[in-house]
Amino acid sequence: MGEAKQVYTLSDLRQWEEATSDLDPPARLAVFGNPVQHSRSPQMHNPALKAAETNCQYVRLHIQPDELSEALQLLKAKKFIGTNVTIPHKGGVFDGVDDMSEVARRIGAVNTVAVDGDQLIGHNTDAPGLKRAIREAFSMDLADLRIMIIGAGGGAGRAASVQCAMDQCERLVLVNRTVGKAEALAAELSDLMSDPEKFEGPTDRILAIPHEVAAMEEELDQIDLIINATSMGMKRTDPEVLPQRLISPHHLVYDMIYAPPRTRLIANAEAQGARAANGLGMLLWQGALAFEYWFNKEAPVEAMRRGLLESLEGE
Ligand code: NAP
Numbered sequence: 001m002g003e004a005k006q007v008y009t010l011s012d013l014r015q016w017e018e019a020t021s022d023l024d025p026p027a028r029l030a031v032f033g034n035p036v037q038h039s040r041s042p043q044m045h046n047p048a049l050k051a052a053e054t055n056c057q058y059v060r061l062h063i064q065p066d067e068l069s070e071a072l073q074l075l076k077a078k079k080f081i082g083t084n085v086t087i088p089h090k091g092g093v094f095d096g097v098d099d100m101s102e103v104a105r106r107i108g109a110v111n112t113v114a115v116d117g118d119q120l121i122g123h124n125t126d127a128p129g130l131k132r133a134i135r136e137a138f139s140m141d142l143a144d145l146r147i148m149i150i151g152a153g154g155g156a157g158r159a160a161s162v163q164c165a166m167d168q169c170e171r172l173v174l175v176n177r178t179v180g181k182a183e184a185l186a187a188e189l190s191d192l193m194s195d196p197e198k199f200e201g202p203t204d205r206i207l208a209i210p211h212e213v214a215a216m217e218e219e220l221d222q223i224d225l226i227i228n229a230t231s232m233g234m235k236r237t238d239p240e241v242l243p244q245r246l247i248s249p250h251h252l253v254y255d256m257i258y259a260p261p262r263t264r265l266i267a268n269a270e271a272q273g274a275r276a277a278n279g280l281g282m283l284l285w286q287g288a289l290a291f292e293y294w295f296n297k298e299a300p301v302e303a304m305r306r307g308l309l310e311s312l313e314g315e
Contacts, residue, residue, distance in 0.1 A: 153181030
């Protein structure tokens with residue numbers, strides 16, 4: 001039996017049985033993206049699919065934005081269980097699904113589609129994936145934390161902000177270089193953060209500030225968890241997300257970046273005596289949650305973790 005191709009296309013999907021006739025088990029899950037060849041999802045999902053004896057495999061599909069609607073419709077005809085969608089399709093899937101989860105609707109992005117009979121159901125597992133990653137890394141729930149999200153105006157930052165607000169975290173400070181984006185998001189989420197049962201202190205439950213040292217410094221003694229959702233730190237030469245001296249031992253620091261595994265932010269946090277974790281857990285748990293939506297059972301998380309770590313070796 002042959003190995004799956006690195007990347008399939010819409011033409012392949014149109015005649016899926018022929019294009020994948022050499023595959024055993026059959027390919028019934030995929031990630032749609034453009035570009036997609038960098039996606040680590042097959043390396044994470046295939047060990048889990050094998051461990052759970054699902055008799056199917058996961059491949060990459062290169063789908064252009066103008067092909068998305070047809071590709072989604074073909075999922076049912078080609079007997080797919082579901083798909084992940086990545087850049088640039090997370091917003092574009094909205095029109096192609098029949099229904100979606102509340103968190104996906106609030107975020108405005110779908111990263112997982114499950115085929116349910118003749119319906120396509122959209123989910124966002126990035127945000128609840130972050131929630132599980134925080135629980136795993138720090139044994140804490142978002143609901144019990146005062147949280148600062150740096151880069152709240154980006155896609156991942158928005159997802160994190162929505163999840164924190166839906167969980168009614170103790171306090172939410174949204175930080176963004178383009179502060180207008182953080183302000184608009186704070187206004188949008190304020191209804192979720194107005195629970196009178198929660199502690200009413202002298203500080204705002206939700207606020208937006210610019211990504212400036214003085215503004216962050218003013219808030220950080222009222223913060224437990226700092227999340228970096230910017231792309232700063234992916235390159236060794238990137239400027240600091242926040243100065244090391246602003247991190248205190250009581251802070252929990254979560255950097256969504258996982259490559260490199262130890263960013264400057266993580267090193268700085270640990271040097272200050274704070275606990276820190278990288279974004280691998282978020283990536284892992286968003287995948288585990290997708291598995292749960294597709295198969296309606298617990299994901300073999302350790303098989304997924306091993307696959308992910310192997311795919312990252314040497315980076
Ligand atoms: P994005 O939509 O492009 O957002 C980038 C964010 O970073 C924006 O808030 C942007 O601010 C800010 N930013 C970029 N360069 C900056 C700079 N020089 N100074 C200050 N702020 C800067 O990207 P994304 O998709 O949200 O991804 C963000 C990061 O999260 C990436 O590192 C990505 O790898 C990571 N991520 C990880 C996971 C995971 O599973 N672990 C999942 C998703 C994303 P402006 O709004 O002002 O431009």
